[in-house]
Each structure stands twice: as structure tokens, then as C-alpha cells.
Amino acid sequence: MEGRIVKSTGSWYKVLTDQGIINSRLRGKYRLKGSKSTNPLAVGDYVIIDPEDTEEGSAVIKELKERKNYIIRQSPKHKYKHHIIATNLDQAILMVTLSSPRTSVGFIDRFLVACESFRIPAILLFNKSDLLDEDNLELFEAMSHLYSELGYPCILMSAHDDEDISPLYAILEDKTTLMAGHSGVGKSTLLNRLIPEADQKTAEISDFADKGVHTTTFAEMFFVDGKTSIIDTPGIKELGLVDMDEVELSDYFPEMREVRQDCKFNNCTHINEPGCAVKAAIESGEISESRYFSYLSILEDEDNRR
Numbered sequence: 001m002e003g004r005i006v007k008s009t010g011s012w013y014k015v016l017t018d019q020g021i022i023n024s025r026l027r028g029k030y031r032l033k034g035s036k037s038t039n040p041l042a043v044g045d046y047v048i049i050d051p052e053d054t055e056e057g058s059a060v061i062k063e064l065k066e067r068k069n070y071i072i073r074q075s076p077k078h079k080y081k082h083h084i085i086a087t088n089l090d091q092a093i094l095m096v097t098l099s100s101p102r103t104s105v106g107f108i109d110r111f112l113v114a115c116e117s118f119r120i121p122a123i124l125l126f127n128k129s130d131l132l133d134e135d136n137l138e139l140f141e142a143m144s145h146l147y148s149e150l151g152y153p154c155i156l157m158s159a160h161d162d163e164d165i166s167p168l169y170a171i172l173e174d175k176t177t178l179m180a181g182h183s184g185v186g187k188s189t190l191l192n193r194l195i196p197e198a199d200q201k202t203a204e205i206s207d208f209a210d211k212g213v214h215t216t217t218f219a220e221m222f223f224v225d226g227k228t229s230i231i232d233t234p235g236i237k238e239l240g241l242v243d244m245d246e247v248e249l250s251d252y253f254p255e256m257r258e259v260r261q262d263c264k265f266n267n268c269t270h271i272n273e274p275g276c277a278v279k280a281a282i283e284s285g286e287i288s289e290s291r292y293f294s295y296l297s298i299l300e301d302e303d304n305r306r
């Protein structure tokens with residue numbers, strides 16, 4: 001029987017099949033050859049399962065189907081390993097806010113670079129539009145201009161407003177969408193509006209329920225309809241990057257990718273090499289300084305990691 005993993009809690013996986021959700025597990029030690037990941041299977045994976053205990057309705061996972069793509073984060077426990085957050089994604093939505101709290105540009109750029117490295121189209125959802133003053137609105141206009149030119153659609157909305165939410169269905173339709181963003185930006189609020197059965201705790205409730213209790217949270221897939229799903233990633237702060245060398249990083253900035261073949265040296269890192277086309281594009285205003293600043297900051301972090 002074929003199915004898709006919609007939730008994983010370590011050794012058990014909830015697999016959605018034609019016959020509903022079946023609790024499944026891996027038999028024995030299952031390792032992906034040469035894998036550097038701490039988890040062999042993740043939310044979004046298509047698998048073949050074999051019903052095991054018909055009374056309990058459990059099954060054994062026999063086979064993992066080939067993945068279209070995946071996203072990872074660095075394992076908190078093992079420096080050289082990573083954890084697969086989700087797989088087989090059609091797009092990623094990063095929910096950000098310009099006020100209460102303000103999402104940093106550095107964080108946005110890091111997320112976009114990760115999406116580029118995994119070849120996943122990304123959309124920026126600016127939430128809490130109701131809280132924006134004139135300065136914040138100007139900031140939105142500037143950011144929206146910058147990021148949509150780079151190929152990342154920008155949407156301004158309030159998760160409290162049904163009129164803002166209904167256009168989102170068309171964006172999500174028939175796709176698997178990863179939803180990410182800092183805690184407090186409104187992800188659970190939106191998810192509950194889109195899918196009332198999701199029944200996600202929002203800030204006020206979870207603050208109360210989790211008082212003094214450290215809860216680990218896992219990625220989970222929710223369905224808007226049979227073919228439309230959203231993967232919520234509570235507690236996941238940052239995506240990791242694929243293994244790359246420093247020369248590759250500029251490939252994950254679309255505006256740098258476009259000009260970097262004009263650099264004098266083909267291994268140019270665009271820091272202070274002579275004849276650098278990227279630096280020339282920054283000077284002429286073609287490439288934004290804030291994006292270049294993010295580039296340098298990611299480069300430095302990756303250097304330190306190595």
C-alpha cells in the first residue's frame with residue numbers, strides 16, 4: 001500500500017493512505033546509504049507500507065520512494081549531521097512581520113538562500129498588516145519591490161481578515177507548501193483559519209498551556225483538501241543549507257547569479273577581488289546593499305562552521 005508521511009514522532013510515522021491514517025514504523029535498522037541525516041524518513045515522504053497488526057491497525061514501512069526535494073536543518077546534537085524537516089515540497093511560504101515582532105532582513109535572506117539551494121520556490125507573506133503605521137507601510141513597499149523583482153512574490157495581509165485569506169487558496173491549490181517563520185508572526189492563526197481542523201495552539205493559548213513545560217514540536221502536514229497540503233514547522237527556527245563551497249553561495253542570490261560570470265576571476269567570492277562584477281553592480285545600485293550584507297554574513301557563518 002502506498003502512502004505519505006504526514007507526521008513523525010521519532011520511531012512512529014503517521015502515513016496517510018487511501019484507507020486513512022495508518023500508524024507505521026520502520027523495522028530494524030534502516031539507514032539511507034551515506035546519509036548524513038539523523039532521521040531516515042520525514043514528513044512529506046511517499047512510502048510503501050505493509051499492514052502488520054490488523055487489530056491495532058499498524059503497518060511496517062518497506063520502501064521510501066524517491067524524493068523530489070527536501071529541506072534540512074543542522075542537527076542540534078551532531079555538528080556534522082542534519083535533520084530532514086520535510087520533503088517533496090512544491091513551494092515554501094515564509095511568514096514575516098514588520099511590527100510586533102519585526103522579522104530581520106538577514107533572516108529573510110537566509111531563508112531565501114536555503115530555498116534556492118533546495119530549488120524550492122519561495123513566497124513572502126507579510127502578516128499583521130493591521131498593525132502597520134505609515135513608516136512600516138513604506139518599508140513594506142520597498143521590500144516588496146526588492147523581493148518581487150528577485151522572483152519572490154510578496155503578499156501583505158492580516159490573518160485576522162477573511163478577505164485577505166481567501167486569495168491564498170489559489171496560491172496553495174494542489175500544492176504541498178511549507179510554512180515557516182519566527183514564533184509569534186501568526187502561522188498558527190492562519191493555519192486555523194485555512195484549516196479549522198488543524199486546531200493549532202496560538203500564542204495566548206500555548207503560553208498558558210506550556211507554562212514551565214518544555215515541549216518538543218514536530219513538523220506536521222495538514223490538508224486543505226485531498227491534494228492541497230500545508231506543512232507547519234513549529235519550533236523550527238532556521239533552515240540549514242546544502243553543503244557548498246564559498247564560490248557557490250552567490251548562485252543562491254538570483255541577482256548575483258546573473259552577473260557573476262562577468263567577474264574577472266571565476267572563483268571570485270565578491271569580497272575584495274579586482275574586477276568583481278558583483279561589487280560593480282552594488283555600486284551602480286543594481287544589487288541592493290542589504291542583500292550583499294546578508295551575503296557576507298552567510299559567507300562568514302559558513303566559514304566558521306567549516
Ligand SMILES: Nc1nc2c(ncn2[C@@H]2O[C@H](COP(=O)(O)OP(=O)(O)O)[C@@H](O)[C@H]2O)c(=O)[nH]1
Pocket residue numbers: 127128129130131157158159160161181182183184185186187188189190201202203204
Ligand atoms: N494584530 C494582528 N495580530 C495577529 C495577526 N495574526 C496573528 N496575530 C496574533 O499574533 C499572535 C501570535 O500568533 P500565532 O498564530 O500564535 O503565531 P505563530 O507563533 O507564528 O504560530 C497571536 O496573539 C495572534 O492573535 C494579525 O494579522 N494581526
Ligand SMILES: [Mg+2]
Pocket residue numbers: 187188189200201202203234
Ligand atoms: Mg504557532
Ligand SMILES: [Zn+2]
Pocket residue numbers: 260263264268269270271273275276277278279
Ligand atoms: Zn565577484
